Amino acid sequence: xxxxxxxxxxxxxxxxxxxxxxxxxxxxxxxxxxxxxxxxxxxxxxxxxxxxxxxxxxxxxxxxxxxxxxxxxxxxxxxxxxxxxxxxxxxxxxxxxxxxxxxxxxxxxxxxxx
Amino acid sequence: xxxxxxxxxxxxxxxxxxxxxxxxxxxxxxxxxxxxxxxxxxxxxxxxxxxxxxxxxxxxxxxxxxxxxxxxxxxxxxxxxxxxxxxxxxxxxxxxxxxxxxxxxxxxxxxxxx
Numbered sequence: 001x002x003x004x005x006x007x008x009x010x011x012x013x014x015x016x017x018x019x020x021x022x023x024x025x026x027x028x029x030x031x032x033x034x035x036x037x038x039x040x041x042x043x044x045x046x047x048x049x050x051x052x053x054x055x056x057x058x059x060x061x062x063x064x065x066x067x068x069x070x071x072x073x074x075x076x077x078x079x080x081x082x083x084x085x086x087x088x089x090x091x092x093x094x095x096x097x098x099x100x101x102x103x104x105x106x107x108x109x110x111x112x113x114x
Numbered sequence: 115x116x117x118x119x120x121x122x123x124x125x126x127x128x129x130x131x132x133x134x135x136x137x138x139x140x141x142x143x144x145x146x147x148x149x150x151x152x153x154x155x156x157x158x159x160x161x162x163x164x165x166x167x168x169x170x171x172x173x174x175x176x177x178x179x180x181x182x183x184x185x186x187x188x189x190x191x192x193x194x195x196x197x198x199x200x201x202x203x204x205x206x207x208x209x210x211x212x213x214x215x216x217x218x219x220x221x222x223x224x225x226x227x228x
């Protein structure tokens with residue numbers, strides 16, 4: 001069945017280092033992907049997105065990479081800060097389906113060590 | 115409003131009771147989604163509204179779950195005869211373009227069934 005998963009449930013990084021969070025997706029037809037950040041007690045917050053016609057997209061301190069060949073998505077956070085500590089979810093959808101129903105992974109907890 | 119508002123933020127109910135969870139989407143957002151997040155799990159799709167109609171309710175776990183949306187705005191998720199397995203955070207999200215470019219999530223309602 002369709003699924004979105006993450007390789008690492010918890011990632012600990014030193015403050016100032018770069019973080020890489022990985023995600024595998026199974027639906028090769030998915031054409032739109034989003035990374036969300038969820039802090040404790042809050043709803044998920046949009047970080048960055050990428051469409052299937054791209055392989056890289058950069059934001060402020062974040063970069064998303066998409067490898068359609070192996071159906072892999074990654075989120076890179078540069079110079080990780082304490083405020084980056086949260087759970088990160090990748091989500092996929094088939095935009096042409098019209099409903100934009102997203103499939104979310106179980107999440108990776110990022111812990112930033114001082 | 116400025117964001118998606120959900121109420122109550124926390125709800126403790128006895129097994130067998132009915133509960134109603136409310137979502138106020140961002141003004142003007144035509145698409146509204148309900149997701150469920152169990153402890154340590156990803157987000158599970160429940161139902162999608164476009165206006166007042168629900169083209170996709172495939173994620174509702176059982177007939178104890180129902181949802182409605184009125185005036186193209188406020189939505190209510192009702193769970194009848196609650197069970198302990200219903201305990202989770204129920205998240206509502208809205209979007210101006212059927213979820214294109216992602217959703218804006220509310221902070222959720224934490225439901226605990228005792």
